[in-house]
Amino acid sequence: MSDFFKNPFMAFSAGFGLGPIPLGFARKTLYPPVERYPNERVKFAPYGLRKVETILLENGFNESEVAVVHPENLEKFIGSNTKVVGISSMDPTGMGYVSKTYSSIIGGGEPMNAVEFHKLVLNPAIQKFKPKIIVGGFGAWQLERKQMTDKYGIDSVLIGGRPETINKAFSNAVIGDKNPRVIIDDDSLPDWDYSTMPTCKHAAIHGAVEISKGCGRNCQFCTPTVQHKVDIPLEKIIQEVDMTVQEGSDQITLVTEDLFLYGAKDARFIPNIKAVTKLVKSVATRPGVKGIQASHISLAPAVYAPQMIKDLAEILIEHSWYSFGGKDIITAETGIETGSSRLMKKYMAGKMLPFKPEQWQEIVTNAFGILNDNNWCPLATLIVGLPDEKEEDVLQTLELMDKLKGYKAFYVPLFFVPLENCVLMNNKGAELDSLSKVRWEFFIRCWEYNIRLWKPTFLENRIKNPILYKAVNNVLIPYFSAIMGFYYGFTRGKQLKEAFWSLGITQRS
Ligand code: SF4
DSSP: OBOTTTOGGGGGGGGSBOTTSOHHHHHHHTOOBOOBOTTSBBSSBOHHHHHHHHHHHTTTOOTTTOOOBOGGGHHHHOSTTOOEEEEEOSOTTSOSHHHHHHTTTTTOSSBHHHHHHHHHHTOHHHHHHOOEEEEESTTTHHHHHTTOTTTTTOSEEEOOOOHHHHHHHHHHHHHTOOOOSEEOOOTTSOOOOGGGSOOOSSOBGGGEEEOEEOOOSOOTTOSGGGSOOEEOOHHHHHHHHHHHHHTTOOEEEEEOSOGGGTTOOOTTOOOOHHHHHHHHHHHHTSTTOOEEEESBOOSHHHHHOHHHHHHHHHHHGGGOOEEETTEEEBOOEEEEEOSOHHHHHHHOTTTTTTSOGGGHHHHHHHHHHHHHHTTBOOEEEEEEOOTTOOHHHHHHHHHHHHHTTTSOOEEEEEEOOOOTTSTTTTSOOOOGGGOOHHHHHHHHHHHHHHHHHHHHHHHHTTOOOHHHHHIIIIIIHHHHHHHHHHHHHHHTOHHHHHHHHHHHHHHHO
16 A cells, blocks of 8 residues: 555556565655555545445445554554454555566566465454455456465455445444355346445545546457446546545546546547547646646547547646656557457457557557647556467567557566456466567567666656766666576576676676
8 A cells, every 4th residue: 555656557556566675665665655644544546445435435434434654553453343444455466467567577576466466365363353354346357267365364355346245244244144155246236337436535545536437449369348437427526536635635636448438439439529528638637636646648639630639638747747868758568468469350450449450550649649749748558478379479579569669658568467357258368478579579679769868867757866877878778688697597498588688788788
């Protein structure tokens, strides 16, 4: 439960392996606890926990009965009267995309997310007073898949997200009624409109405010795709923004699968320019809002409506959180996934609508051009090891990467992971040890681009002394890569060794 030094993208590092790093050092330098009030309740919490808190407060519980606290402070809150502890986790056992890909490359061993989850469920206060444990959040399914629910002494895994389901689960636990081991939404409940979900009563980390849920583009490796897109009404968004500012955050994260499609109803995913612009303007003009960050965007709307990108940029650049080469930039996460039109057609035929799968490379490069021209630098994910991926598909992705050489972006290559509830969930995930030469080449290419583009900005923001800057830039980083190359050569084999050698050489040249 950290704001990662107010940097949402740094939260990816929780998927890295802890390796030989002492836990206390990682907690201090990577994910310090969120701010707390004098009564030790947290000022900012994960968004999902805030929703659960709100549901309970709206259903008969009061503020003295429900406390949202940092794991570090559990012992001050759990006692003989504590009936239930709710835990939210994105990645409790390290089966998420970033953990699967990077835990053994960076740090090694169990990812920090999993290490911390383990520590949390084994907290001495939980062991002593034995309240009921309910685990929810985006990664809760992992506990069942890995058969860890019983091993960790967890009473129930909450997969359902409806207010009635959440309220019933906690109410049962409080009165001593047994909950099922896996709690899901009851099929017999009448249809429900997600946009009626109550607005949070207290602020979330990074000023998170949900503006839409679900996607509907049908990418088969993805879970938001199984949910129809629902837009949260603007009045409710503004209400949550105002509450967040009042509780001390001047930065707002717009949580969405695609900012550009807010308010869009068209079956071909044509953006509703008026609705998006009105949303961003309305948030930007709320008193006290200084920073705005959208979580995700898709690329096709940028090509379809370049003027919208320009109009949004004019507002968002005034509320920028990040800089590149000393200039403010706008960013958001987006998915390139692959350069192969065959795989796009097979698994992601909706991702580029209203365009065609065969146009994917062109859409990506055009969108990057339009975004860069308007000060947007996207963070783009790419997937290696999709089921039935052939060498030709990876070569096409390499070809796309070549075309992207001159653009400003940050690339995150990831291994395919069969997430629960996605169409491809019964397929095998990609593994580090079985990557072919061409897949490693692709992996290295992404990081070469990142290092070339972002190293100067990264160092300039941290090292002000010019002599120290030169020493770190010209000597420490390249030689560190070479040393890592030797280390991996001995411990993990030839390909990782070559990867680090290659990155070291790139930096020296
Ligand atoms: S566009 Fe993104 S969020 Fe939507 S289904 Fe595809 S991967 Fe998922």
